[in-house]
Every structure is written in C-alpha cells, then in structure tokens.
Amino acid sequence: MNTYFSELGKRVYARWEKENFSLEAFPAIATKALTEKPPAKHVDLKALMSDFLLKDEQSFQTSSGFGQPELIVYDNPKFYIQLLFWLDGTTDIHQHGFSGAFHVMEGSSIHSEFEFLNPLPVTAHFRLGDLKLKKTGLLETGSTVPILSGNGCIHSLFHLETPSVTVVVRTHSDPGSSPQFTYLPPHVALDPVKEDALTLRRKQLLDAMERTGDDRYASLVNTMVGKLDLERGFFILQNCMGHLRAIGAWERVWKTFAKKHGKAAVMISPTLDEIVRRDALVAMRSSIEDVEHRFFLALLLTVPDRERILAMIGERFPGKPSTTIARWAGELAITTEGGTWILDACFPEDLQVADEEQIPLFLGALDHLIQGGKPPAWLAKFPKVFKSLRESLSNSSWRVLIR
Numbered sequence: 369m370n371t372y373f374s375e376l377g378k379r380v381y382a383r384w385e386k387e388n389f390s391l392e393a394f395p396a397i398a399t400k401a402l403t404e405k406p407p408a409k410h411v412d413l414k415a416l417m418s419d420f421l422l423k424d425e426q427s428f429q430t431s432s433g434f435g436q437p438e439l440i441v442y443d444n445p446k447f448y449i450q451l452l453f454w455l456d457g458t459t460d461i462h463q464h465g466f467s468g469a470f471h472v473m474e475g476s477s478i479h480s481e482f483e484f485l486n487p488l489p490v491t492a493h494f495r496l497g498d499l500k501l502k503k504t505g506l507l508e509t510g511s512t513v514p515i516l517s518g519n520g521c522i523h524s525l526f527h528l529e530t531p532s533v534t535v536v537v538r539t540h541s542d543p544g545s546s547p548q549f550t551y552l553p554p555h556v557a558l559d560p561v562k563e564d565a566l567t568l569r570r571k572q573l574l575d576a577m578e579r580t581g582d583d584r585y586a587s588l589v590n591t592m593v594g595k596l597d598l599e600r601g602f603f604i605l606q607n608c609m610g611h612l613r614a615i616g617a618w619e620r621v622w623k624t625f626a627k628k629h630g631k632a633a634v635m636i637s638p639t640l641d642e643i644v645r646r647d648a649l650v651a652m653r654s655s656i657e658d659v660e661h662r663f664f665l666a667l668l669l670t671v672p673d674r675e676r677i678l679a680m681i682g683e684r685f686p687g688k689p690s691t692t693i694a695r696w697a698g699e700l701a702i703t704t705e706g707g708t709w710i711l712d713a714c715f716p717e718d719l720q721v722a723d724e725e726q727i728p729l730f731l732g733a734l735d736h737l738i739q740g741g742k743p744p745a746w747l748a749k750f751p752k753v754f755k756s757l758r759e760s761l762s763n764s765s766w767r768v769l770i771r
C-alpha cells in the first residue's frame with residue numbers, strides 16, 4: 369500500500385463526509401486535494417511499482433480494460449483512486465458515468481473538450497447529433513482537471529510521452545449518468561458497453577467470410593443493411609466498410625443504406641469517413657514515439673482548423689509554425705514496399721516517378737500548399753504531377769492545413 373495515496377484517500381473521505389457525500393461537491397474536493405499536494409511531486413512511482421509487484425497487501429483490483437494498465441491504489445465503498453498508465457493509447461472521445469478529478473502525474477497530454485449539440489436519440493444506446501470542439505490545450509505534468517458525470521464533460525486525451533501516468537480520484541458510478549457515451553465525430557454517440565451478442569457474432573462471422581474470401585460477402589452485407597435498423601446497420605457498415613471498399617462493393621452497399629435511412633444517412637456518411645481517418649492516425653501513434661511528432665498527430669486528430677493548429681504549434685515551438693510543420697513532414701515521410709507516405713497521404717502510384725524522387729516532390733508540393741508563396745521549380749514543368757499530389761494530400765489528414 370502506498371502511504372501517499374492512503375493519506376490522500378483518507379483526506380478526501382473526511383472532507384466529503386463533511387459535505388454529507390454530496391455528489392455535486394465531490395469534483396471540487398478531489399480537485400483541491402490533488403492540487404494542494406500533487407502526486408506529480410509527492411509520489412515515488414518506481415517505489416510504488418516495486419511495492420505493487422512484491423507485496424500482496426493492495427487495494428481491491430478490477431478487471432477493467434481501461435489504462436495500460438489500471439492499478440487501484442486506494443478504495444473504499446464511496447470512491448476509489450486509480451493510477452492509469454498509457455503507452456500508446458489515446459482515449460476515445462467520451463463522457464463519464466462517475467465524477468471526481470484527474471491529475472497528470474507523469475508525461476503530458478493534449479486535452480480536448482467537446483459538446484454534443486442537437487442530440488437525437490435513435491435508441492437508448494445510440495444518438496445522432498453534432499459534436500463540436502470547445503477547446504484544446506496542453507496539460508503539463510502536475511495539471512489537475514475536475515470530472516463531472518454526464519454530458520457536461522465530454523473529452524479526449526492524447527498522451528505525448530511514453531509512458532504517461534494519470535491519477536484519477538473518482539466515484540464508483542453516479543446514479544442517472546449512464547450510458548457513458550463514446551462519441552464518433554462528427555455525428556454519432558454510442559454506448560460502448562451495450563451488449564448485443566447477435567450483432568457481435570454476425571460481425572465475427574462476416575470477418576471469417578472475409579478471411580476465407582467467401583464470394584457471398586458483399587451481397588449478404590447488402591441484404592443485411594437493407595433490412596437492419598439504423599443502429600445495427602451502422603455497426604455492420606463500420607465493421608465491413610474496409611473490406612467492401614477493397615473489393616469495390618462499397619458504393620452499392622452504401623446506396624442501400626442511404627435509401628433505407630434517408631436523412632439519418634447524411635449524418636452517418638461523414639462519421640464513417642472520420643472513423644477511417646482517425647483509425648489510421650491512431651494506428652500511427654503506436655509507431656511514432658517522437659514527442660514532437662505525437663504532438664502534431666494529436667493536433668491533426670482533434671483540431672479541425674488551420675489557424676488554431678498553427679497557433680498551438682507557435683506557442684510551443686520557436687520559429688514559424690509552417691516551417692516547423694515542413695520539418696516534421698520531412699522527418700515523417702517514408703518510402704516502403706507499400707509506397708511513399710507522409711502520414712496518411714500516399715504518393716499516387718500511377719505517376720510513374722522513380723522511388724528516390726517521390727519524397728522530395730511530395731514535400732515540395734506539401735510545403736507549397738501549406739505555406740503558399742513561391743511554387744517549387746518543377747511545378748510549371750509537371751502540372752499534372754502537382755495536381756495529383758494535391759488531390760492525394762487533400763484526401764488525407766493534411767487537408768486541414770492546406771490553404
């Protein structure tokens with residue numbers, strides 16, 4: 369048992385008891401306790417890790433899949449304190465079924481807060497609406513942020529260092545605050561713990577058909593999507609769109625879905641596109657370890673406009689933000705057997721350009737599109753190449769930065 373956290377837990381308990389365990393009072397009590405004697409300054413993490421591994425006298429542990437891993441360092445029937453390690457995980461955009469406060473004990477994170485406007489319940493577990501970013505900022509080591517249950521506090525974290533460690537002082541669960549929605553920008557909210565075993569098994573069966581190259585795949589998915597309700601149809605599309613696109617069957621299935629669900633489909637389409645984009649960027653996060661690159665990735669993942677991205681880079685790094693971006697692009701550009709890539713933008717295969725020339729051309733086009741100014745010398749000679757590179761970059765996460 370760690371004495372710092374036992375003492376923190378007792379202090380929070382005593383203060384909360386004085387407030388008759390009022391749920392409304394808890395976030396402020398937890399925030400104050402974490403701020404006045406911050407774990408970032410007072411906890412010896414290495415000693416805590418050894419103690420956790422070597423001594424059996426520990427708090428009650430859960431089997432939660434949240435954190436990499438989650439350690440409970442204090443528990444009582446009213447609330448508990450968890451330590452969350454983060455290696456390559458970025459949290460989904462989510463709200464909470466509990467309240468309290470979190471503290472950045474090691475590392476730093478990009479923290480983004482959202483609101484969900486015009487919510488339209490489709491089922492108790494699935495909503496449509498408009499997710500809007502309220503603010504994004506950097507949380508340095510030692511920062512503490514209150515957590516309110518329900519949709520008043522929708523947020524996501526992108527951890528920059530490996531590992532990042534967060535301390536959460538939290539209630540077990542607040543009555544009336546479920547489901548703990550996860551948000552898929554720009555338009556979907558869903559309950560991540562809702563069990564629909566039939567849909568799960570159907571997705572797994574479709575995955576098995578995909579892997580075995582079953583030629584009934586596309587037509588069966590098309591028939592399913594034509595029959596299923598909006599929520600289940602969405603989950604089938606989400607599961608199958610990658611393979612449907614790869615086999616050239618996406619357009620047909622999408623038309624079936626759009627015909628069945630009319631207006632609602634207009635909100636589903638950009639949400640599916642955004643899932644593809646975010647999945648690609650999040651997957652890169654596990655292979656990109658440089659803190660500057662992770663910072664940039666987090667901005668591309670969350671901030672939807674050019675000026676705010678440039679401002680945030682300008683606050684953290686000296687020099688012109690667009691010059692910093694050009695340097696990062698150069699460091700991130702790679703040529704593999706699968707082609708030349710700068711993040712999720714691929715050098716078009718049909719251009720017939722020698723491998724070693726692809727990166728300089730790609731970077732030249734990108735720099736011109738972001739900074740404006742003087743076009744690269746080759747542009748006048750190869751306007752078609754430039755057009756094609758611009759198209760590829762405009763279909764990638766770079767589009768937000770292109771003038």
Ligand SMILES: [Fe+2]
Nearest residue numbers: 462463464523
């Ligand atoms: Fe959270």
